Structure formats: C-alpha cells, structure tokens
Amino acid sequence: MSDDDFPFSELVSARVSELGGKVSAIEKRFDLKPDAIRNVMRTPKGAGPTLSRAKEICEALGLEFYIGRPRDLAATADEQSTGKVKPDLLDDFAFVERFDVSLSAGHGENGDNARPLAPVSFRRDWLSERGLVAEKCVVCSVRGTSMEPLLFDGDLVLLDRRRSDLRSGQVYGVVDVEGDVRIKRIEQVENGLLLRSENSEWPTELRHGEDANRVHVIGSLVWSGHNHDMSGRKASR
Template identity: 25%
Template sequence: MTTFGERLTKLREGKNLSQAKLAKMAGVPQSTIAQIETGRNKSTKKIIELAEVLDTTPNYLLNGVKDLSVVPSSSEIGSYSDKNISNSIGAYVKIPYYDISLSAGMGNATWIVRDTHDKLLFRESWLQRKGLDESSLKAMYVRGESMEPLLYDMDTILLNINDLEIVDGGVYAIIYKNRLYIKELRNTENGIDIISYHRDYETMHVTQETYDQFKVLGKMVWRGG
C-alpha cells in the first residue's frame, strides 16, 4: 500500500505540477509539500485544499481510500483526523466510525464509536442533496469477501440507520441469527432473501419461522475502498 507522500507525489506529477506550483495553488509552504513527499510529515491542515487542487479526496490522500459512490464529486468526501484539521471546516460534517456489539441470544445491537481519531468528512450540500441527516449516519468497515466485487474487506460504508424499509436490491447492515452481515436484501413471497455477491456464498432466506431472528440496522448510502 502506498503512503500519503507517495500518493501526493504521483498525483502532483500526473498534473505536471512542481512542488512550488502545488504549494502556491493549495496555499501551503513548499517545505510542507517536500516534507510530505519524503515522509517526514504525515498530515497537514491543508488536506482539503491539496485534494481539491489534485482532483481527489482528502480520504484518498490520507488513507488511500477511494470514493466508490457515483454521486459525490471529487472533493465532497474525505477522511481526516481531528488533530490534522482545524475546527473551522466550513460546510463540512464529521461522521465517526463505529463498531457494532451484538447481545448474545437477544438479536440486539449497540453502536460503539471506534477508538480512533479518524472520521469521514462530507460536505453539507451533498448530504442535503441526498436527503440525509448527519445524526442518522454511521460509518463502519466491511469485513470479509462475501460482497465482492461490490465491497472488499476493510472497505468503508456509510449507513443511514433511519432507513430500515427494505427496497429490493438495496444493501443493508443486518443481524440474522445473532450475526452481523452487510448484504443485499430482496422481498419474496415467502420472506426475505439475504444475498451475497461472491459466488462462493449461498443466499440465505428469512422465513416466517426465522423472522424474529432478523433485524435491519441501516441502509448503505455510500461506499469507499
């Protein structure tokens, strides 16, 4: 996996920009660019400005995570650490990463904020266009290969925990038989199909007999990897 400095260098050179030119366009000292590219500096408060100049996202520059969603444009989504960005971030919304703790035998889930400073950064205008409320959004990592090629292990997804109505073809975080899954759901005459994309994983079926072991936690509204 490449480093922040390596990604910055590649993008800068791809635009035929010198360190001095990039520094001027992003409003940072040239020494900052040099320190990032040599690995001496792991972050900068100007990450948003650098991403916009380089037509990428802060998330990709810092973590190598590419926005896989269709709607947002290049600089509308990113990831950052609180210590790396000032609190004056204008019309941006910070979404924390969460883990889910399951209650054994209860089918209940508790959202737990991950012990990390990293968060996703979204423009308020994008949330408004999507009709999303920041209070209902939770970011989490995908684990496993069952949803490849849509989602890969350790991809990031954003869930709307207030959108619990099953729409055929939508991807949801669910609990089924006291296990957490990220799956496509489809309504059927006999219940609900829980669909994996990887061919090695069979479709699971929620029936009337097992419906009390099934719970929708939220719908995926964005993905990055």
C-alpha cells in the same frame, strides 16, 4: 457592545447553534467533562469560566483563542480589497458516527458492545444533495469477500439509518438472527427474506417465518470507500 464586553457564554451559545446544537456530542467528541459547555451557556451575567476552560471550549468548537496585544488580521490583499472573509472550512463538513464493529460480508460477526471510534467527516453539500442527515447515518467497516466486487474486505460503508424499510434488491446493513452484524443484498419473498451475496461463490441464505422477523435493519448502503491493501495478502473470507 464592544467585542471585549461580549459575554463568552453568548459566543459559545451562538457557535453551538452553528454546529447543530448537539452540545453533549461535542463534549463527548473532545473529551470534555459532561456539562463543560452547557454550564458555560447557563452562566449568569457577570460570571464566567476560567481562561484555561475557555481555551478548551474554543478548541472543541473550532474557534481561535487569543489573548495578548492587538494584532493585524491576516487577510490577503484580495480579501482586503473586496471585504470578503474566507469562511471557516470546518463549517463545510459534518461528522458521522463510526463504530469499531465490522459488517460481515460472509459469516456473521457479533456487534454487541460496539465501541465508538473517531467520527468520519463528509461535505455538507454532498450529504444534502443525496438527502442525507449526518446524525441519522453511521459508518462501519466491511469484513470478508462475499460482497465482491461491490464491497471489499476493509472497505468503509455509510449507512442511512432512516432507510430501514426493506426494498427488494437494495443492500442493507443488518443484525441477523443470532445477533451478528452483516451486509447483504436483501430480497423479500413470501413469508421470508433472501440474503444475497454479490460473490457467486457464496450461497443465498433464507430467513423464513419468525427468523425473518428477527432480522433487524441497521440502514441502507449509500456510499462505500475502498481500502487499497498494498500488503499483497489475500483477504480472509
């Protein structure tokens, strides 16, 4: 079968598989209508989408869309001599969901109705080396100073949602008893939990008995990105 005869639906299906098979996530991320890609994948032989829809889907999947007179491949002399083609750089990265809720390092901030933001990209090999799965992680921001010098106001943090079983001394993003989202170093004590801050100015908090059972773990801290505030203003507590 020539390239011209290759069904567009099969090309789309193959590319979706390369990207992890999360069709609905791709459609949502690029503001495509629900089932825009899935309907193409279900297309019977002999039928197909309009060219404008094909262009939209190609852009969402990181594929080049081109119709016109034949053109030469823009390969370098080295690629021409070795026969090697540079891989798609997008394939080196995975996208992790990010939400607009801040994990409070001090007093809580309610996380109800958190809105998704643009996802954050991480290198696939970096994630793999740490045993992380992009779909099982989440990125949030930090608010407050109680976790300094480990975490600063405005920092981004990556949480592994699979690591929800508490291990004493680890840092976790949690939903506290009143529904506030926070980030603290958690220690288990008899019939309770201690929520510790890194900043000695902030007191240790105890969640005892039923209150301890109401603390819900979002995930364990596995990475943070520091926000360098150049404005000179002091971060709020």
